[in-house]
Amino acid sequence: MAYYRICPNCGCSLDPGERCDCMEEKAKEKKQRNQFNELALVPEKGGQFRIDFERLRTVG
Numbered sequence: 001m002a003y004y005r006i007c008p009n010c011g012c013s014l015d016p017g018e019r020c021d022c023m024e025e026k027a028k029e030k031k032q033r034n035q036f037n038e039l040a041l042v043p044e045k046g047g048q049f050r051i052d053f054e055r056l057r058t059v060g
């Protein structure tokens, strides 16, 4: 039996723990749209974001 997951977004088969390219492309788009959010917002499971204050401080 093969161990793999199905990408909920595009239906592509993934290795366990592997993130599908389609997700990464979406993430890149978001980052380009809002660079501030790229620095401070950390994506969490469930499509939510939390603000990473430590990262904000590091970036200055």
Ligand SMILES: [Zn+2]
Residues within 6 Å of the ligand: 007, 008, 009, 010, 011, 012, 020, 021, 022, 023
């Ligand atoms: Zn996908």
